[in-house]
Amino acid sequence: MSEHRIKQKDIIYIIPDDELYAKYNSGEAFIDDYGRLMNKKPHRVLRELKHYVDQPPVVYRTIPPKPAVPTKRSNPMVDRLKDEARYKIEEVGEDLINRGVDKLVYEVIPNAWRNHVVPFFHGMIDALNSKESKADEILRKEEQKESSELAAKRHKTRIMTKEEAYKEKQKVLYHWLEMLNSLKKLAEAGEINYEEIVDQLTNSSNLQRVNTLLDENPNLLETDKYIMLHDLLGRDLYCEKKLIPIEEEEIRRVAENYKRNCE
Known part of the structure; x- marks a missing residue:
C-alpha cells in the first residue's frame, strides 16, 4: 500500500492507498473543490484527502548597485541668487493669491448674490404664492359647488315618515x-x-x-x-x-x- 500524489490547479492531493487510486485512475471517483475523493455512482464521499500547495522554487535576483553620481560643486553666489529669486516668486504669488481672494469675497460673490441669487429666490416665492392663491381659489369654487349641489339635493329629497x-x-x-x-x-x-x-x-x-x-x-x-x-x-x-x-x-x-x- 503506497501513497499517490495527484496535482490539480497547483494543489497536490494525497491518495492514501492503491484501491482508492485505482478508482480515481479508472474514472469511478473524482476530487471535488473541497479536497474530497468522491465516488460517482453512488454519489458519496470516499475520503477526505490531505493536500498542500505546490510552491515553485524561489529565485532570488541580485540588483547591482547604482553607479555613484558625482556631486557638483556648489557656487555660493549662484545659490544666493537662486534663493532670492525663489523668495521673490513666493512673495509675488502670495500677493496675487491674496488679491484674487479679496476680489472673489468682496466683489464677485456679493455681485452674484445681489444680481442673480436674490432675484431668483424672489421669483420662486412669487410663483409659489401665485400657485397657492390659484389653488385656494379652485378649492373654494369646488367647495361652493359641492355645497350648492348638496343643498339642491336636500331640497329635492322629501323625507318620508x-x-x-x-x-x-x-x-x-x-x-x-x-x-x-x-x-x-x-x-x-x-x-x-x-x-x-x-x-x-x-x-x-x-x-x-x-x-x-x-x-x-x-x-x-x-x-x-x-x-x-x-x-x-x-x-x-x-x-x-x-x-x-x-x-x-x-x-x-x-x-x-x-x-x-x-x-
Missing part, C-alpha cells in the same frame, strides 16, 4: 296581489290570454320586491289580503315565523290551473 313609508310599501304589495287576483277574475270571465299579466307577476325584480316586503314585515298584509293570497297560492306564507318565498313556478302553476278550469 314611517307611516308614509308603510303605506307606500303596502300599495306596492297590494298592486301585485290585485294582479294575481285578476288571473282568477279573467279565468272566471272566460279570458285565458293573460300572458302579459303573468310576465309582470313573475318578473324577477317584482317577485324579489314582494318577497322582501313580506319578509321584512309579516303584518304588512291585512287579514283579508292575507287570506286572499293564501287561497290563491294554496299554501301558508310563513313557517315558524319565517317567510316561504313565492317562486315563479307557483305563479305559473296558478295561471295554468285557471286555464284548465276554463277549458
Whole structure:
C-alpha cells in the first residue's frame, strides 16, 4: 500500500492507498473543490484527502548597485541668487493669491448674490404664492359647488315618515296581489290570454320586491289580503315565523290551473 500524489490547479492531493487510486485512475471517483475523493455512482464521499500547495522554487535576483553620481560643486553666489529669486516668486504669488481672494469675497460673490441669487429666490416665492392663491381659489369654487349641489339635493329629497313609508310599501304589495287576483277574475270571465299579466307577476325584480316586503314585515298584509293570497297560492306564507318565498313556478302553476278550469 503506497501513497499517490495527484496535482490539480497547483494543489497536490494525497491518495492514501492503491484501491482508492485505482478508482480515481479508472474514472469511478473524482476530487471535488473541497479536497474530497468522491465516488460517482453512488454519489458519496470516499475520503477526505490531505493536500498542500505546490510552491515553485524561489529565485532570488541580485540588483547591482547604482553607479555613484558625482556631486557638483556648489557656487555660493549662484545659490544666493537662486534663493532670492525663489523668495521673490513666493512673495509675488502670495500677493496675487491674496488679491484674487479679496476680489472673489468682496466683489464677485456679493455681485452674484445681489444680481442673480436674490432675484431668483424672489421669483420662486412669487410663483409659489401665485400657485397657492390659484389653488385656494379652485378649492373654494369646488367647495361652493359641492355645497350648492348638496343643498339642491336636500331640497329635492322629501323625507318620508314611517307611516308614509308603510303605506307606500303596502300599495306596492297590494298592486301585485290585485294582479294575481285578476288571473282568477279573467279565468272566471272566460279570458285565458293573460300572458302579459303573468310576465309582470313573475318578473324577477317584482317577485324579489314582494318577497322582501313580506319578509321584512309579516303584518304588512291585512287579514283579508292575507287570506286572499293564501287561497290563491294554496299554501301558508310563513313557517315558524319565517317567510316561504313565492317562486315563479307557483305563479305559473296558478295561471295554468285557471286555464284548465276554463277549458
